[in-house]
Amino acid sequence: xxxxxxxxxxxxxxxxxxxxxxxxxxxxxxxxxxxxxxxxxxxxxxxxxxxxxxxxxxxxxxxxxxxxxxxxxxxxxxxxxxxxxxxxxxxxxxxxxxxxxxxxxxxxxxxxxxxxxxxxxxxxxxxxxxxxxxxxxxxxxxxxxxxxxxxxxxxxxxxxxxxxxxxxxxxxxx
Numbered sequence: 001x002x003x004x005x006x007x008x009x010x011x012x013x014x015x016x017x018x019x020x021x022x023x024x025x026x027x028x029x030x031x032x033x034x035x036x037x038x039x040x041x042x043x044x045x046x047x048x049x050x051x052x053x054x055x056x057x058x059x060x061x062x063x064x065x066x067x068x069x070x071x072x073x074x075x076x077x078x079x080x081x082x083x084x085x086x087x088x089x090x091x092x093x094x095x096x097x098x099x100x101x102x103x104x105x106x107x108x109x110x111x112x113x114x115x116x117x118x119x120x121x122x123x124x125x126x127x128x129x130x131x132x133x134x135x136x137x138x139x140x141x142x143x144x145x146x147x148x149x150x151x152x153x154x155x156x157x158x159x160x161x162x163x164x165x166x167x168x169x170x171x172x173x174x
Contacts, residue, residue, distance in 0.1 A: 027088055028063035029096025031056050043078040144168035
């Protein structure tokens with residue numbers, strides 16, 4: 001009687017596993033740049049209706065295993081590219097090739113303005129260092145040490161020899 005119960009239990013578990021294997025499918029593919037053909041590692045791939053996601057590996061490949069049969073919405077995104085969506089049928093579509101189109105990301109407008117100081121016209125203290133002076137006096141030390149020759153500039157380095165971490169202060173400001 002005990003053996004019969006174990007056999008029935010084993011058959012029941014085997015039946016469930018067979019059904020799970022028959023229902024579960026895989027969805028896999030590769031994501032690449034449409035213009036260059038280069039694979040995109042680190043792209044986000046999401047089966048939206050199942051809320052299951054992954055990222056592409058170093059070769060731009062992804063894989064979902066044990067996906068239920070039927071149609072699913074696949075969403076692929078990568079920084080600097082348009083989002084790509086496609087309906088996939090887990091039992092039928094394998095080895096998807098997904099080409100992402102580059103897209104520029106618009107941000108806030110930035111306006112850059114500059115003024116050049118002119119001697120005896122600009123109401124600010126300034127110093128000019130000529131290119132020839134830099135070429136003659138710059139050796140292996142870091143640039144802040146050379147700039148320390150100018151008035152109101154102070155430079156120092158952690159090692160004390162002008163190499164390594166160097167710091168520059170202009171009129172007391174780091």
